[in-house]
Amino acid sequence: MKIAVDAMGGDFAPDAIVEGVVMAAAELPEQVSIVLIGKQAVVQELLQKHGADAAANIELVNADDVIDMSEHPTKALSQKPNSSIGVGFKLLKEGQVQAFCSAGNTGAMHVGALFSIKSIEGILRPCIAGFVPQITGGHAVMLDIGANADCKPEMLAQFGQVGSIYAQYTFGIEKPRVALMNIGSEEQKGSLVAQAAHQLLKDNRKINFIGNMEGGDFFAGIADVIVTDGFTGNTMFKLGESFYKIASQRNISDTFLDKTNYESVGGSPILGVNGNVIIAHGISSPLAIKNMISLAIRQVESGAYTKIAQALS
Amino acid sequence: MKIAVDAMGGDFAPDAIVEGVVMAAAELPEQVSIVLIGKQAVVQELLQKHGADAAANIELVNADDVIDMSEHPTKALSQKPNSSIGVGFKLLKEGQVQAFCSAGNTGAMHVGALFSIKSIEGILRPCIAGFVPQITGGHAVMLDIGANADCKPEMLAQFGQVGSIYAQYTFGIEKPRVALMNIGSEEQKGSLVAQAAHQLLKDNRKINFIGNMEGGDFFAGIADVIVTDGFTGNTMFKLGESFYKIASQRNISDTFLDKTNYESVGGSPILGVNGNVIIAHGISSPLAIKNMISLAIRQVESGAYTKIAQALS
Numbered sequence: 237m238k239i240a241v242d243a244m245g246g247d248f249a250p251d252a253i254v255e256g257v258v259m260a261a262a263e264l265p266e267q268v269s270i271v272l273i274g275k276q277a278v279v280q281e282l283l284q285k286h287g288a289d290a291a292a293n294i295e296l297v298n299a300d301d302v303i304d305m306s307e308h309p310t311k312a313l314s315q316k317p318n319s320s321i322g323v324g325f326k327l328l329k330e331g332q333v334q335a336f337c338s339a340g341n342t343g344a345m346h347v348g349a350l351f352s353i354k355s356i357e358g359i360l361r362p363c364i365a366g367f368v369p370q371i372t373g374g375h376a377v378m379l380d381i382g383a384n385a386d387c388k389p390e391m392l393a394q395f396g397q398v399g400s401i402y403a404q405y406t407f408g409i410e411k412p413r414v415a416l417m418n419i420g421s422e423e424q425k426g427s428l429v430a431q432a433a434h435q436l437l438k439d440n441r442k443i444n445f446i447g448n449m450e451g452g453d454f455f456a457g458i459a460d461v462i463v464t465d466g467f468t469g470n471t472m473f474k475l476g477e478s479f480y481k482i483a484s485q486r487n488i489s490d491t492f493l494d495k496t497n498y499e500s501v502g503g504s505p506i507l508g509v510n511g512n513v514i515i516a517h518g519i520s521s522p523l524a525i526k527n528m529i530s531l532a533i534r535q536v537e538s539g540a541y542t543k544i545a546q547a548l549s
Numbered sequence: 550m551k552i553a554v555d556a557m558g559g560d561f562a563p564d565a566i567v568e569g570v571v572m573a574a575a576e577l578p579e580q581v582s583i584v585l586i587g588k589q590a591v592v593q594e595l596l597q598k599h600g601a602d603a604a605a606n607i608e609l610v611n612a613d614d615v616i617d618m619s620e621h622p623t624k625a626l627s628q629k630p631n632s633s634i635g636v637g638f639k640l641l642k643e644g645q646v647q648a649f650c651s652a653g654n655t656g657a658m659h660v661g662a663l664f665s666i667k668s669i670e671g672i673l674r675p676c677i678a679g680f681v682p683q684i685t686g687g688h689a690v691m692l693d694i695g696a697n698a699d700c701k702p703e704m705l706a707q708f709g710q711v712g713s714i715y716a717q718y719t720f721g722i723e724k725p726r727v728a729l730m731n732i733g734s735e736e737q738k739g740s741l742v743a744q745a746a747h748q749l750l751k752d753n754r755k756i757n758f759i760g761n762m763e764g765g766d767f768f769a770g771i772a773d774v775i776v777t778d779g780f781t782g783n784t785m786f787k788l789g790e791s792f793y794k795i796a797s798q799r800n801i802s803d804t805f806l807d808k809t810n811y812e813s814v815g816g817s818p819i820l821g822v823n824g825n826v827i828i829a830h831g832i833s834s835p836l837a838i839k840n841m842i843s844l845a846i847r848q849v850e851s852g853a854y855t856k857i858a859q860a861l862s
Contacts, residue, residue, distance in 0.1 A: 371795060382732055385740040419695055419783040427698040427780045451787030455795060467740045468781050470732040474764030475788055479795075482684060482768060486803050492795065 237267055238295075239532045240333040241525070243274030243282075244302040244320040245340020247518045250274055253339065254282035256525025261294050268533055269293040271333050273320045275300065299323040302340075305518060309343035313351065321345060325352035328511050335512035335532040337503060339520040345513060346383055346506060353511040356541070358548035360391050362508035363466065364515065365402065366473045369495035372457030377403050378417075380466035381473045381504060387465035389432035392416070393440060398507050398544055399461035400443045405538040407460070411444045415459035417468060418448035429465065437463065442547070455496075502527030505535060508544065512536055550580055551608075552845045553646040554838070556587030556595075557615040557633040558653020560831045563587055566652065567595035569838025574607050581846055582606040584646050586633045588613065612636040615653075618831060622656035626664065634658060638665035641824050648825035648845040650816060652833040658826060659696055659819060666824040669854070671861035673704050675821035676779065677828065678715065679786045682808035685770030690716050691730075693779035694786045694817060700778035702742050705729070706749035711820050711857055712774035713756045718851040720773070724757045728772035730781060731761035742778065750776065755860070768809075815840030818848060821857065825849055 241257055243250045257270055264270070272279055276298040288294055301319035303312040316322055321344050324336040329352040338345050346362070355362055363380035370376055379395045380387065396414045403412035416434055418426040423434050425448065437445045449459055454476055464472070480497040483490065494500065502524040503514040512535050516528045535541075554570055556563045570583055577583070585592055589611040601607055614632035616625040629635055634657050637649040642665040651658055659675070668675055676693035683689055692708045693700065709727045716725035729747055731739040736747050738761060750758045762772055767789055777785070793810040796803065807813065815837040816827040825848050829841050848854075 371798065385732060385738075385743070417784055419698060419780055425698075430698070430780070451784035451789075452791045452794070454788045454791060456791075464784075467732055467743070468784055471730055471764035471777075471781055472784055472788055475767045475785055476764075478765045478767060478769070479792055481765070482792075482805070485684065486805060488801055488803060488806075490799050490801055492799060493801075 237533065237536055238269055238271050238333040239529055240271040240273055240324050240327050240336045241529065242320045242324055242338035242340050243272050243279045244299070245338040246516065246520045248520070249339065250278055250282055252520060252522050253525055254279060255286045256522035257294060257529070258283065258286040258288045259522055259526040260529040261288065261292050264293050265533070269295060270529065271295045271297055271327065273297045273299050273323050297323060297327070303344045305341050307341060307344070309341060309347040312341070312344055313348055321348055325349070328513070329353055334536045335514065337514040337516065337528050337532050339516035339518060339525065342515050345515045349506050349509045349513045353509050356508055356510055356545045356548060359508040360394050362506050363395055363398070364504050365399065365507050366469065366504050367501045368454060368462065368473070368476060369492065369500070370457040371455050371492055374407065375501070376459055376462050378462040378464065378469055378473060379507060380464065380469050382466045382470035383506070384466040387429060389429050389436055392429065392433035392463055392465065393436035396437045396443055396445065396461065396463045397440060397547065399463065401544050401547055402507060402540045403460045405540040405543050406535055409460050412460035413446045413458070414443045414461040414463060415446050415449035417462055417464035418450065421448050421450065423448065433463070499524040500527060501531060503531050510541065510545065512541060550846065550849055551582055551584050551646040552842055553584040553586055553637050553640050553649045554842065555633045555637055555651035555653050556585050556592045557612070558651040559829065559833045561833070562652065563591055563595055565833060565835050566838055567592060568599045569835035570607060570842070571596065571599040571601045572835055572839040573842040574601065574605050577606050578846070582608060583842065584608045584610055584640065586610045586612050586636050610636060610640070616657045618654050620654060620657070622654060622660040625654070625657055626661055634661050638662070641826070642666055647849045648827065650827040650829065650841050650845050652829035652831060652838065655828050658828045662819050662822045662826045666822050669821055669823055669858045669861060672821040673707055675819050676708055676711070677817050678712065678820050679782065679817050680814045681767060681775065681786070681789060682805065682813070683770040684768050684805055687720065688814070689772055689775050691775040691777065691782055691786060692820060693777065693782050695779045695783035696819070697779040700742060702745035702749055705742065705746035705776050705778065706753060709750045709756055709758065709774060709776045710753060710860065712776065714857050714860055715820060715853045716773045718853040718856050719848055722773050725773035726759045726771070727756045727774040727776060728759050728762035730775055730777035730785070731763065734761050734763065736761065746776070812837040812840060814844060816844050822854070823858065824854060
C-alpha cells in the first residue's frame with residue numbers, strides 16, 4: 237500500500253510535513269510506504285535533517301510547483317499540473333498510490349478530487365467528514381464539515397447514508413447510530429432544510445436513524461454519525477476543536493479534552509469520491525501529519541469508498 | 550422598577566423558580582421589586598418554604614393556568630389568557646412591570662412578545678440573543694440563537710445593528726466589534742446568505758463591522774457582537790455551554806470554564822420587541838433564575854430597547 241503525502245501544503249510546509257512523514261515512517265506496517273511529493277532538492281534536505289533512514293519506506297516524487305493557500309482552486313489546478321497537489325491526484329487516479337493526503341489548499345484538494353478520481357456515481361455532492369471525539373470513547377463522524385455551505389435536504393439525507401457506511405467499515409460499528417444536528421428534538425423543529433432532511437433520513441431503511449440531536453450533544457456519545465450542512469458543521473467542528481486550545485491556555489490537562497486537539501486525528505476525508513483523499517488543517521504539526529497517515533492507512537484497509545459505491549449502485 | 554417572573558415555567562418550576570427569586574430578592578437594589586406570577590396558593594407556600602421575608606420586595610400575582618413546555622405556542626396563548634405567561638405579557642404591555650422573565654415554553658414567550666408588546670417598527674424579525682463568555686473577559690452577544698432557523702441576509706445585517714446597540718448600552722462598549730460567523734475569513738466565503746450578509750454589514754456605516762469570524766473564535770475575545778442565523782447560533786451556543794458540563798464531569802474546575810455554565814448569565818433576551826423579555830433554559834436552577842433577574846435589571850436600566858427603536862425610526 238502506498239500513501240501519497242503533499243510535502244508542500246500547509247502553513248509550516250515543507251518542514252513540518254516532512255518531519256511528520258519521518259515520524260510516521262518509523263512505525264509503518266511492513267507493506268505500507270509513503271510517497272512524498274514536492275520539490276525534490278528541498279524535500280531531500282529535510283528528510284536528512286529529520287534523520288530519515290536512507291533505506292526507508294519513503295519514496296520521493298518531484299513536483300516543481302506549489303499551489304498556495306490563497307490561490308483559486310480551479311484556476312491553480314489547471315495552470316499548475318506539476319504542483320504537488322496536481323501530481324498527487326495524477327498518481328491517485330493512475331492507481332500508483334492508494335490514498336492522497338495534503339494540508340494544503342482545501343479547495344484545490346476538493347476540486348482536484350472531483351476532476352481526477354471524480355464523484356462516485358449517484359453521489360449528489362462529495363463532502364468532508366470530521367471526527368468528533370466522544371466522551372464515552374471513540375469518535376463520531378460528522379459530515380459535512382465544510383465542502384457544501386448550502387445543502388439541500390437530499391444531500392443531507394445522503395450524508396447520513398455515506399457516513400453510516402464509513403463508520404461501519406472504518407470504525408467497525410455494526411449499526412452506526414445516525415443523528416441529524418438540529419435545534420430541537422422534535423421532528424418538526426429546525427430550518428426548512430433540516431425538517432425535510434429529517435423525513436428523508438427517517439424513511440431510509442438502510443440506516444439506523446435515531447432522530448435529531450442538539451448542539452449540547454456534540455461530544456455526548458449519543459451518535460456515531462452526525463449529519464449536518466457544511467456551514468453548521470464547519471462552525472461547530474472548529475468550536476469543538478477550540479476546547480483543546482482553551483484548555484491548553486488555561487493549563488488544563490485532561491485525557492478527553494486532549495482528544496479535541498485537531499492533531500489527535502490529523503485529517504478529514506473527502507467522502508463520496510472514487511478514492512481515498514484526506515485533507516488536514518493548514519496549521520498541521522508533524523504529529524498531526526503522522527496521525528493523518530495512520531487514518532489514511534486505516535481507511536484504505538477498510539475499503540470504505542468502494543462500499544459506498546456499491547451501496548449507491 | 551418591577552421585574553415580573555413566571556413562577557410556573559421550567560422543568561423544575563415552581564420550586565426552583567421561587568427559590569431563585571428569594572435568592573435574588575435578598576440582594577435587590579432598593580428601587581427594584583419582583584412580581585412573581587403563578588398559582589397563588591402554591592407559590593405562597595414555596596415562598597414560605599424558602600424563607601422569603603413577609604415584608605419582602607416580592608409581590609404575588611395569581612395566574613390559574615400554566616402553558617406546558619410541549620404546547621403549541623399560539624394555540625396555548627389564545628386558549629390560556631390566564632396562564633402565567635399570558636398574565637406576564639399583560640402586565641408588561643400595560644407597563645405595570647418593566648421586564649418579564651420566564652424559563653417556560655420558549656415558543657410561547659416569543660409569540661407572546663410578538664402579540665402583546667409587538668416588534669419594534671422596522672424590525673424584520675425579533676431574535677434571541679445569547680451571551681458568550683470571552684477568554685479575554687466579559688461576554689459577546691450572539692444573535693440569533695434560535696428564534697429564526699431560516700434567515701435572509703437582511704435579517705442577519707439587522708441582527709448586527711441590533712446587537713451593536715445592545716452591547717453599547719447594556720455592556721457599555723463604545724464601538725462594539727461586530728463579526729459575522731462564517732466558515733472562512735475571506736468575504737466571498739460561506740453560504741449564499743452569509744456572503745450577501747457580509748456585504749450588507751460592510752456597507753452599514755452605523756456599526757463597527759470587523760468581518761468574518763470562524764467557529765474557533767467563539768470564545769476568543771475578538772468580537773463583541775456575533776451575527777449568525779438561528780440554526781447555526783443555536784447549535785453553537787449549546788455546544789459552547791456543553792464545555793462546562795464536560796468540565797464538571799471530568800472534575801475540572803476553572804474560572805473561565807465556569808462562565809460557560811448557562812447559570813452564570815441565566816437568561817437570553819428577545820431583542821427587537823418593544824420591551825424587556827428574557828427567556829431562560831428549561832432546566833434553570835435557582836442560581837440561573839437569580840442571575841436572569843440581575844440581567845433583567847441591567848437591561849431595564851440600559852434602556853437598550855428604546856435605543857434600538859430610536860435607531861430604526
